[in-house]
Amino acid sequence: MQLGTPESNKAYTQSTDFKGVSMxxxxxxxxxxxxxxxxxxxxxxxxxxxxxxxxAIPQGSIYGFIGPNGAGKTTTIRMIMSILFPDRGELxxxxxxxxxxxxxxxxxxxxxxxxxxxxxxxxFLKHIGRLKGLDSRGLGNIVMQWxxxxxxxxxxxxxxxxxxxxxxxxxxxxASVLHDPDLIILDEPFSxxxxxxxxxxxxxxxxxxxxxKTVIFSTxxxxxAEQLCDHIIMIHEGKKVLDxxxxxxxxxxxxxxxxxxxxxxxxxxxxxxxxxxxxxxTPVEGALEVILSEGIDPQDAMKSLLAAHPMNRVEIKKxxxxxxxxxxxxxxxxxxDAEQLRADLLAGSKLEEEGES
Amino acid sequence: MNMSKVMRVxxxxxxxxxxxxxxxxxxxxxxxxxxxxISLVLMLSINAQxxxxxxxxxxxxxxxxxxxxxxERMSPEEVEQRWQERAENAKKFAKEIIGNKFGSKxxxxxxxxxxxxxxxxxxxxQTDPDVDIEKLKEELxxxxxxxxxxxxxxxxxxxxxxxxxxxxxxxxxxxGFGSYQAFFRPKLNEETVSEIESSIRWSIRELRxxxxxxxxxxxxxLSSVKARKSMEITEEGERKESSGITSFVIPFVAMxxxxxxxxxxxxxxxxxxxxEKSNRVVEVLLxxxxxxxxxxxxxxxxxxxxxxxxxxYNAVGIIALIAxxxxxxxxxxxxLLIFVFFLLAYFMFASxxxxxxxxxxxxxxxxxxxxxVMLMMILPYIFFMPVIRAPNSLFSTITSFIPPISPFIxxxxxxxxxxxxxxxxxxxxxxxxxxxxFFLWIAAKIFRVGLLMFGKPPNFRxxxxxxxxx
Numbered sequence: 001m002q003l004g005t006p007e008s009n010k011a012y013t014q015s016t017d018f019k020g021v022s023m024x025x026x027x028x029x030x031x032x033x034x035x036x037x038x039x040x041x042x043x044x045x046x047x048x049x050x051x052x053x054x055x056a057i058p059q060g061s062i063y064g065f066i067g068p069n070g071a072g073k074t075t076t077i078r079m080i081m082s083i084l085f086p087d088r089g090e091l092x093x094x095x096x097x098x099x100x101x102x103x104x105x106x107x108x109x110x111x112x113x114x115x116x117x118x119x120x121x122x123x124f125l126k127h128i129g130r131l132k133g134l135d136s137r138g139l140g141n142i143v144m145q146w147x148x149x150x151x152x153x154x155x156x157x158x159x160x161x162x163x164x165x166x167x168x169x170x171x172x173x174x175a176s177v178l179h180d181p182d183l184i185i186l187d188e189p190f191s192x193x194x195x196x197x198x199x200x201x202x203x204x205x206x207x208x209x210x211x212x213k214t215v216i217f218s219t220x221x222x223x224x225a226e227q228l229c230d231h232i233i234m235i236h237e238g239k240k241v242l243d244x245x246x247x248x249x250x251x252x253x254x255x256x257x258x259x260x261x262x263x264x265x266x267x268x269x270x271x272x273x274x275x276x277x278x279x280x281x282t283p284v285e286g287a288l289e290v291i292l293s294e295g296i297d298p299q300d301a302m303k304s305l306l307a308a309h310p311m312n313r314v315e316i317k318k319x320x321x322x323x324x325x326x327x328x329x330x331x332x333x334x335x336x337d338a339e340q341l342r343a344d345l346l347a348g349s350k351l352e353e354e355g356e357s
Numbered sequence: 358m359n360m361s362k363v364m365r366v367x368x369x370x371x372x373x374x375x376x377x378x379x380x381x382x383x384x385x386x387x388x389x390x391x392x393x394x395i396s397l398v399l400m401l402s403i404n405a406q407x408x409x410x411x412x413x414x415x416x417x418x419x420x421x422x423x424x425x426x427x428x429e430r431m432s433p434e435e436v437e438q439r440w441q442e443r444a445e446n447a448k449k450f451a452k453e454i455i456g457n458k459f460g461s462k463x464x465x466x467x468x469x470x471x472x473x474x475x476x477x478x479x480x481x482x483q484t485d486p487d488v489d490i491e492k493l494k495e496e497l498x499x500x501x502x503x504x505x506x507x508x509x510x511x512x513x514x515x516x517x518x519x520x521x522x523x524x525x526x527x528x529x530x531x532x533g534f535g536s537y538q539a540f541f542r543p544k545l546n547e548e549t550v551s552e553i554e555s556s557i558r559w560s561i562r563e564l565r566x567x568x569x570x571x572x573x574x575x576x577x578x579l580s581s582v583k584a585r586k587s588m589e590i591t592e593e594g595e596r597k598e599s600s601g602i603t604s605f606v607i608p609f610v611a612m613x614x615x616x617x618x619x620x621x622x623x624x625x626x627x628x629x630x631x632x633e634k635s636n637r638v639v640e641v642l643l644x645x646x647x648x649x650x651x652x653x654x655x656x657x658x659x660x661x662x663x664x665x666x667x668x669x670y671n672a673v674g675i676i677a678l679i680a681x682x683x684x685x686x687x688x689x690x691x692x693l694l695i696f697v698f699f700l701l702a703y704f705m706f707a708s709x710x711x712x713x714x715x716x717x718x719x720x721x722x723x724x725x726x727x728x729x730v731m732l733m734m735i736l737p738y739i740f741f742m743p744v745i746r747a748p749n750s751l752f753s754t755i756t757s758f759i760p761p762i763s764p765f766i767x768x769x770x771x772x773x774x775x776x777x778x779x780x781x782x783x784x785x786x787x788x789x790x791x792x793x794x795f796f797l798w799i800a801a802k803i804f805r806v807g808l809l810m811f812g813k814p815p816n817f818r819x820x821x822x823x824x825x826x827x
Contacts, residue, residue: 078809081643083643084809103645103646104645108640108641108644110640110641112637114633114636114637114640114642115638115641116373116633116636116638118373127365127369128645130362130365131365131642131645175641
C-alpha cells in the first residue's frame with residue numbers, strides 16, 4: 001500500500017491536524033496509520049522516560065526519530081514493538097492494539113545488536129525467519145539472496161562471532177527485513193558502519209521505502225536523518241519537541257542568516273555589519289554569519305551585501321537539524337548555553353562514530 | 358501462544374545444547390568412559406594378582422611339639438588342597454547371598470580369580486630350639502638388604518616363627534597358654550602372611566586338643582551353629598529380609614539419575630538465558646515471539662536435553678543389568694515413574710533457572726541467587742539415609758509430599774524394598790503438578806520483566822516486586 005506522497009502525508013502528520021482528525025474519525029485514522037500513539041507515558045521507577053508522546057506515522061512513509069542519547073527514542077520504539085508497555089496512553093500498530101498481534105509483519109533492528117555468537121550466519125537467519133513465520137521451504141534461498149545483496153554471500157557457513165562488527169550489523173539488518181515486513185523499525189541502524197556500508201544500508205532502506213514499506217529509524221546523528229527521511233520526529237528529555245516534514249522544518253526554522261566570505265578576510269565584519277538590514281555578524285567556520293533583521297528578504301539582503309563589499313562566497317544558510325534542535329531546546333535564545341549544547345551534540349556524535357569504527 | 362514458534366525455539370535450544378561437542382563429550386562420552394575405566398580397573402584388580410610368594414620359613418619351636426604338625430600343615434600339597442576348598446566355599450557362599458542367578462556369575466569370576474592366584478609354596482626349616490632369635494633376624498635383614506637373590510626362590514628366607522615353650526602346655530595352672538611370634542620379610546602378599554599365621558595357629562590349637570585329649574571334630578561340630586536366612590513377617594506374608602544391594606543401591610541410583618537429569622537441563626537453561634540476555638539477542642527474539650513463548654520454548658528444549666540424558670543413562674543401566682543377568686530387577690513401573698518424576702522435578706527446577714537467568718546480567722551474578730536453589734537440591738542427599746532406613750516413617754512420608762524435593766524423596770521410597778501405597782504416589786504427583794503450575798507462573802512473570810532489565814543485579818525483594826508488577 002502506497003500512501004506516502006508528501007502532500008497526502010502532510011495533512012495527518014502535522015501534530016495539530018492529526019489531533020483534529022483523530023477526534024472526528026479515529027478508526028479511519030488508525031487504519032491508514034502504520035503507528036499511532038496518544039498521550040503515551042512510560043516511567044522506570046522514579047525516572048520518566050517518555051511523557052505524553054503523540055505520534056501518527058502513515059503507512060509508506062519514512063520517519064526519523066532524532067534526539068540525543070537518552071532522549072527516549074529507544075523506549076518509544078520498544079513500546080511500539082510491545083517489548084515495553086506504556087504506563088498510560090493509547091497505542092496502535094498496523095491497525096492492531098499491539099505489535100504482538102502483528103509481529104510477523106514488523107521488522108525490528110534493536111539498538112543493542114544481538115546475535116547467537118556460536119550459530120552459523122545462515123542458520124541464525126533461517127532461525128529468525130522461521131520465528132517470524134516464514135515457511136522453511138525456500139527460506140534458504142531467501143537468506144542467500146539477502147546475503148548476496150549485502151556482499152556477505154561467502155560467510156553463511158561462518159559462525160556469527162567470526163564476523164566483523166560491520167558484517168554483524170548487516171546480518172542483523174537482514175534479520176529485520178527477511179520476512180518482507182510492512183513496517184520496518186531500525187534503532188540506530190548506522191552505528192558502527194563504515195561510509196561504504198553506510199551508503200549500502202541507506203540504499204537498502206530507500207529501496208524498502210520505494211516498495212511502499214513504512215520505515216521508522218532512530219539516530220542521534222542528525223545529518224543521517226536529513227539524508228533519508230521525509231519526516232522528522234525529535235525527542236528531547238522524553239518529550240516530542242518536533243514532528244514535521246523536513247521541508248517544513250527548513251522553512252519554519254529559517255535562521256534568517258546569510259553566510260558570507262568577504263574578499264579581504266574575516267576582518268571585514270565591522271564593515272558588513274553596517275549594511276542595511278543586518279543586525280548581527282559573527283565569525284563561523286571560515287565565514288561570517290550575517291543575521292538579518294525581521295522583514296528583510298534574504299534575496300534583497302544578498303544583493304545589498306554584494307553591492308557593499310566584494311565577496312568570494314555568499315549563500316543563504318540552510319538550517320541543519322542540529323540548529324533546529326538547539327533552537328527548540330533553548331527556545332531560540334542564542335547563548336553560551338546553546339553553543340555548549342551544540343558542541344556537546346557534535347562531540348557526542350563524533351565520539352560515537354570513533355568509538356564504533 | 359503460537360506453538361510452531363515455541364517448538365522452533367525449543368528446537369534451537371535443544372540443538373544448541375545437545376548437538377555440541379562439549380555436551381556429547383561431557384554428558385555422554387565422559388560417564389561412559391568412566392564406567393569403562395572403573396570396570397577395567399575392577400577386572401584388572403581381580404585378575405592381575407602379584408605372583409605367589411615362595412620361600413623358606415625358619416621355625417623356632419621352643420615347645421618342642423608344634424614343629425612337625427606345622428611343617429606338615431604348610432607342606433605344598435596341604436596348602437594347595439586348602440586353597441581349592443576355600444574357592445569352592447566362596448562360590449557356595451556367593452550363591453547363598455546373592456541368589457542363584459547372579460551367584461553363578463560371581464562363582465565364575467571367583468573361578469577365574471582363584472586360577473589366577475598361584476598358591477604360595479613354603480620350605481619349612483626347623484631350627485635348633487636354643488638358637489639366638491637375633492641371629493636369625495640378622496640373617497633375614499641381610500637378605501632383605503641384598504635385594505632379591507638369584508637362584509632358587511625357595512632358598513629365599515621369608516619368615517621366622519618363634520613358638521613359645523608354653524604354647525601348647527601351660528607352665529602352671531595360674532597362667533594361660535603361651536603363643537607365638539612371627540617375623541616377615543616386607544611386601545609379602547597378604548594371603549601368604551595369613552596362610553602362614555593360620556597354619557601356625559591351627560597347629561598350636563591341634564596340639565592343645567591332643568594334650569587335652571579332645572577330638573578336634575567334636576569341637577568343630579559343637580561350635581558350629583548354622584545361620585538360616587532371616588524372614589520378615591509383613592501384611593502380605595513372609596519374605597526374606599531385605600538384602601543390602603537392592604535396598605540401598607537402587608533408590609540411590611534412581612535419585613541420582615533424577616537429580617542429574619533435571620539439574621543438567623536446568624543448568625543449561627540458566628546458561629543460555631543469561632547468554633541470550635547478555636548478548637542482547639533477546640530483543641531480536643522478542644520482536645518475533647512473546648516472552649511466554651520464548652520461555653516455554655526454552656524449557657521444552659532443555660527438557661529434551663534432560664530426557665535424552667535420562668534415556669541414555671537408563672538404557673545403559675538396563676543393558677548393564679541384563680548383561681549381569683540381573684534383568685529381573687528391572688521394573689517397568691519404576692522406569693515410568695522415573696520419567697514422570699523427572700518431568701515434575703525438571704519443570705520446577707527449570708522455572709527457577711529461567712527466572713534467575715532472566716533476572717541477572719551474567720553468570721557470576723546468578724551465583725548469589727542460585728545458592729538457595731542449590732541448598733534445596735542437596736536436601737535429597739541429606740535425607741537419603743533416614744528415608745531409606747524407614748521409607749514409611751512420618752518424616753519420609755511428609756518430605757515426599759513437599760515440592761520441590763518431593764519427586765526425589767518419592768522415587769527413593771518407591772524404589773525401596775517397602776514402597777508406599779499407590780494413593781500416596783498419585784497424591785505426590787498431583788501436588789507436584791500444582792507446584793509446577795505455580796512455579797511456571799512465577800517464572801513467567803519474572804522472565805517477562807527481567808529479560809530487558811539491565812544494570813544492578815536484583816535481590817529477592819526486587820524479584821518479588823517484579824512478580825507483583827507483571
